[in-house]
Amino acid sequence: MVESRVMGYDASLSGRMELDTDSALVKKARNGDYGAFEKLFDRHRTLVYRFAYQMTSRRDDAEDVVQEAFVRAYQNLHRYRDEAKFTTWLLRIVTNLCTDQARMSQRRLALEQQEASGALDWMTSGDIEDPVHNLEADRRKIALRRALNALPPHHKAVIVLRDIEEREYPDMAAILGCTVGGAKLRVLRARRALKERIAPLLGEERS
Amino acid sequence: MNGKFEEKLAQLAFGDLTPSEANRLELEADKDPEARRALMLYKDMREGLRSLADVPEDQFSKERLRDAILKQGLKPTPSRPLSNRSWLWMPVAACAIGFGLVFTRHMIEQGRMQTEVVLGPESLKTGPMFGVEKLIAFASKSVNLHQEFIGPMLTAARKPIVLASRHRTRHHLEPHELPHNLYVENATGEEGDMLFLGPDLTDVPADTTPARQAVVATTASTGPILLIDQDKDAQTGAQKATEVGSATNVLIGG
Numbered sequence: 490m491v492e493s494r495v496m497g498y499d500a501s502l503s504g505r506m507e508l509d510t511d512s513a514l515v516k517k518a519r520n521g522d523y524g525a526f527e528k529l530f531d532r533h534r535t536l537v538y539r540f541a542y543q544m545t546s547r548r549d550d551a552e553d554v555v556q557e558a559f560v561r562a563y564q565n566l567h568r569y570r571d572e573a574k575f576t577t578w579l580l581r582i583v584t585n586l587c588t589d590q591a592r593m594s595q596r597r598l599a600l601e602q603q604e605a606s607g608a609l610d611w612m613t614s615g616d617i618e619d620p621v622h623n624l625e626a627d628r629r630k631i632a633l634r635r636a637l638n639a640l641p642p643h644h645k646a647v648i649v650l651r652d653i654e655e656r657e658y659p660d661m662a663a664i665l666g667c668t669v670g671g672a673k674l675r676v677l678r679a680r681r682a683l684k685e686r687i688a689p690l691l692g693e694e695r696s
Numbered sequence: 697m698n699g700k701f702e703e704k705l706a707q708l709a710f711g712d713l714t715p716s717e718a719n720r721l722e723l724e725a726d727k728d729p730e731a732r733r734a735l736m737l738y739k740d741m742r743e744g745l746r747s748l749a750d751v752p753e754d755q756f757s758k759e760r761l762r763d764a765i766l767k768q769g770l771k772p773t774p775s776r777p778l779s780n781r782s783w784l785w786m787p788v789a790a791c792a793i794g795f796g797l798v799f800t801r802h803m804i805e806q807g808r809m810q811t812e813v814v815l816g817p818e819s820l821k822t823g824p825m826f827g828v829e830k831l832i833a834f835a836s837k838s839v840n841l842h843q844e845f846i847g848p849m850l851t852a853a854r855k856p857i858v859l860a861s862r863h864r865t866r867h868h869l870e871p872h873e874l875p876h877n878l879y880v881e882n883a884t885g886e887e888g889d890m891l892f893l894g895p896d897l898t899d900v901p902a903d904t905t906p907a908r909q910a911v912v913a914t915t916a917s918t919g920p921i922l923l924i925d926q927d928k929d930a931q932t933g934a935q936k937a938t939e940v941g942s943a944t945n946v947l948i949g950g
């Protein structure tokens with residue numbers, strides 16, 4: 490009796506777990522169950538938002554990216570293949586969106602700089618308007634953020650994935666659409682590029 | 697400090713090395729002030745990047761997402777417009793062009809096929825009709841065969857004679873396959889009424905069946921029919937050929 494109850498419990502539990510996998514929800518959503526897609530949204534929106542925020546550095550931009558990513562995911566659910574994790578597939582969409590968004594931001598920034606008739610050098614991070622940010626740690630953080638934002642999107646994406654979001658290399662490779670070795674190489678290059686941008690500031694501080 | 701060493705230092709700072717590798721490299725970096733500075737810089741970078749992990753809280757709602765999806769349509773649609781996927785049309789266009797070329801060529805050749813090459817009755821009467829090495833004939837699906845004896849056939853082979861245009865499936869009759877008696881057969885096939893030149897069907901062994909399917913002419917053909925005689929032209933040395941109106945005029949009673 491007890492055994493059958495345990496077995497029954499196990500069966501129902503595994504059944505529920507089976508039903509609740511991303512793949513199962515995707516399948517349901519594909520068949521028109523919008524609620525299943527909303528479950529996927531609830532489950533992964535924070536992950537996607539975190540990455541988008543790191544890439545855009547602005548909450549409203551990040552939210553736009555996340556929304557667009559989920560809209561695209563929904564519209565392209567039929568293209569999702571079960572071989573990849575749903576989050577990997579989703580983050581790949583977000584990476585592409587963020588790259589596009591970064592290009593647009595760079596153009597926007599260039600225009601703003603032109604209008605201001607002067608270059609906004611990220612190194613001059615001592616001029617922080619908000620007094621709260623005058624704390625040394627925050628100043629360094631802002632400087633680093635600016636250095637990160639100044640990186641090309643492909644460098645920025647790997648830094649965010651590896652060094653901020655701390656994703657594993659195989660996962661990164663799947664998101665970036667490259668090999669694990671390729672992902673490692675990209676990380677090395679991106680770190681070097683970031684170091685070249687941040688070194689003068691940190692060097693000044695030390696001296 | 698070379699680039700490779702710097703890469704190693706970065707890996708060390710970001711924790712990508714094994715403990716033994718890390719220990720060895722730390723000792724190495726201690727001896728080189730520049731390497732030490734680079735290592736410190738990478739470590740600072742790592743700490744700084746980790747401190748960036750905090751993000752402000754989002755203000756998402758399912759309603760907002762639902763509105764956005766509804767705005768673009770609930771049905772899953774291709775993510776990119778067709779114009780951005782022009783590469784997809786390239787193989788399709790190539791196939792279409794290829795098909796068009798083949799079809800056009802086929803149509804042109806169809807026009808050419810109005811002229812059929814047949815063996816003339818004079819040759820059959822006078823013989824030796826099949827003084828050839830191979831009789832190249834068509835394989836054809838035929839029904840309602842009716843046979844008429846035309847004349848004797850010899851098998852002293854020298855040159856091949858092509859009996860038809862190249863669009864039909866051909867069957868190469870070896871001299872030993874050739875029958876001694878030749879018959880003409882009326883048949884109704886897919887291409888209309890047809891005349892077949894072939895052996896006496898009753899005498900032909902089963903393994904020489906292809907010889908029964910030697911198409912000579914299509915009577916439905918509206919174009920001229922060439923009769924190739926065995927005699928050669930005295931001036932040119934080429935095979936003589938005569939144009940006639942239809943196959944019916946040529947073979948029946950030959």
